[in-house]
Amino acid sequence: MFATVRSLACAAAASLFLAQGAQAATVNFTIDSVGLGTETCNPVPGNDNSCNFGIADQLGVTASSVTTPASQTFRLFNIVASGNDQGDPDSFSFTTTVEILVGLVSYEFTALASIVNWGPSQGNNLNPGASLTWGPVLATAGAPLLVNFLSGGPFDPETGPDYIGADIRIEAVSVVPLPGGVLLLLSAIAGLFGLSRRRRNLPA
Incomplete structure (x- = not known):
């Protein structure tokens, strides 16, 4: 449960960062x-x-x-x-x-x-x-x-x-910085990895 919450929190933080990270072009x-x-x-x-x-x-x-x-x-x-x-x-x-x-x-x-x-x-x-x-x-x-x-x-x-x-x-036209996009992608991958790990640890 903690891993899932942590993964979702990371994804949410990354999304917020990306939304606020639109740079002035x-x-x-x-x-x-x-x-x-x-x-x-x-x-x-x-x-x-x-x-x-x-x-x-x-x-x-x-x-x-x-x-x-x-x-x-x-x-x-x-x-x-x-x-x-x-x-x-x-x-x-x-x-x-x-x-x-x-x-x-x-x-x-x-x-x-x-x-x-x-x-x-x-x-x-x-x-x-x-x-x-x-x-x-x-x-x-x-x-x-x-x-x-x-x-x-x-x-x-x-x-x-x-x-x-x-x-x-x-x-x-406003642009979104590449680091923000990379962070969002990594957060999503980390979230999927955490959920996959949790499912593997559940009792059969």
Whole structure:
């Protein structure tokens, strides 16, 4: 009985150690490129048949690092109001693919951007209800980074047209240290050995 309790206690202690032993991972990376896919405009019937927008300030090469549990947010580009939309607000969508280099390995993260209530008025001012939302993120398998595309609303700068900023948040994936995993494995083996020994010592 004592051997069984001892084995279970060792296994429990090892599991706790492993759960608390997830180390903060630091990943050095470079945002290598931002690609924009097919744009789909859905103008309101009777409107000017244009969504009156442009993409500006696309991100260049940016090198950085991130350590769990912290994260960093980056501006990829701005969706800028252009022209005067005569009528009700339109909607449109496009895909965005961000390529991130970790060492010499490239990882891609893709999501669909959906814009609703997009209606630039005179002076390229946006409808306050304009918003950007993203679909699920498709990522290269095994990526050591988590990338979230962030939803947003319009910005009203003091000068120039209104815009919506397309941002992403990047964080590193936590890792479990090898010694903790080894300890858990050894504890499990020791527990099985203790139970086997106990059974052998039981009277027939």
